[in-house]
Amino acid sequence: MTPAFDPLAIAFLGLMIVGAIAALSVRDLMAAVVVFGAFSFFSATYFAILGAVDVAFTEAAVGAAITAVFFVTAIFRTDRGAD
Amino acid sequence: MNSGFGSPALDAASRLMTPFMLMFGAYVVVHGHDSPGGGFQGGVIIAACLILVRLVRGRAAGWVMPPETAVVLLCTGAGIFAGVGLLGPIFGGHFLDYSALPLTLAPAEVRAAGSLAVEIGVALAVTGVLELIFDVLVEARDDA
Numbered sequence: 497m498t499p500a501f502d503p504l505a506i507a508f509l510g511l512m513i514v515g516a517i518a519a520l521s522v523r524d525l526m527a528a529v530v531v532f533g534a535f536s537f538f539s540a541t542y543f544a545i546l547g548a549v550d551v552a553f554t555e556a557a558v559g560a561a562i563t564a565v566f567f568v569t570a571i572f573r574t575d576r577g578a579d
Numbered sequence: 580m581n582s583g584f585g586s587p588a589l590d591a592a593s594r595l596m597t598p599f600m601l602m603f604g605a606y607v608v609v610h611g612h613d614s615p616g617g618g619f620q621g622g623v624i625i626a627a628c629l630i631l632v633r634l635v636r637g638r639a640a641g642w643v644m645p646p647e648t649a650v651v652l653l654c655t656g657a658g659i660f661a662g663v664g665l666l667g668p669i670f671g672g673h674f675l676d677y678s679a680l681p682l683t684l685a686p687a688e689v690r691a692a693g694s695l696a697v698e699i700g701v702a703l704a705v706t707g708v709l710e711l712i713f714d715v716l717v718e719a720r721d722d723a
Contacts, residue, residue, distance in 0.1 A: 549615040553607075557623040562709060565630055569716040 508542040525574070529567040536560040593635040600628035608702045612694040618701025625702065626709035633713070646718075649711040656704030663696045 515535035522528045536559030543552035604624035611617030632642045644652075664675040672679025677693030678686060 550617075550620075553615050553620050554623075557620050557627070561627045562623055562630075565627075565634070566712060566716060569713065573716075 502545065505542060505545045508538050508545060511538045512542060525571050526568065529564055529571065532567070533560045533564040536563070589635045593631055597628055597632060600624060600631070604628065604702075608698055609695065611698045612691055618698035619705055621698070622702035622705030623709065626706045626713075629706070629710060630713050644710050644714070646711055646714050649707045649714065651707075653704045653707030653711065656700045656702070656707060659700030659703065660697055663693060663700065 512535060515531055515538055519528050519531040519535055522531060536555060540552045540555040540560065543549075543555060604621045606621075607616035607624060608618055608621030611621065629642060629644065636642075667674050667676035667679045670679045670681055675693075675697070677690045680689050680693055682689045682692065684692065
């Protein structure tokens with residue numbers, strides 16, 4: 497089992513934090529959805545590094561694919577700006 | 580959304596990816612009891628494939644699942660789950676107790692068959708629910 501202080505795990509944790517801050521601070525909602533998908537992939541990779549392959553699988557399928565499609569479909573009903 | 584994006588590159592790419600996505604979804608569902616994956620993930624992959632075709636080619640794809648069919652699908656899935664689960668109490672075990680099923684197989688094979696049936700039910704339900712969510716989002720846009 498990989499220890500929690502694995503440098504690879506730390507790197508992906510940092511990428512998750514960067515991705516989350518970027519998804520919150522971006523003004524364009526469509527760009528926010530894309531960055532949120534990247535955040536989902538980072539967290540899926542982090543779960544896989546920790547050995548939780550099943551959770552990583554679910555996160556990659558639901559968080560990155562389906563949720564992004566639903567967000568994009570919902571954004572098509574709005575005027576795309578965050579303000 | 581009903582007309583689809585329709586670019587030739589997207590069309591070719593989705594035609595290439597669709598059979599592999601469906602195959603991988605079925606693989607994940609069937610191998611869920613002894614490897615990562617299972618009914619939920621496989622159902623999500625199958626639903627993602629259906630939604631991909633719908634996004635790229637719109638209603639012209641001929642793959643459009645009407646909301647009624649999606650509701651029937653998810654009710655069938657939930658019914659399979661509950662039915663297989665209730666077979667346990669009927670044959671004298673607990674809910675979802677596969678070892679109580681009256682099959683003439685080895686105990687490990689009975690467990691595998693029971694969890695396979697439950698996972699197929701879960702996959703059907705998840706596919707139906709995701710199709711229904713996508714359909715409701717798209718239809719709500721068309722009415723507005």
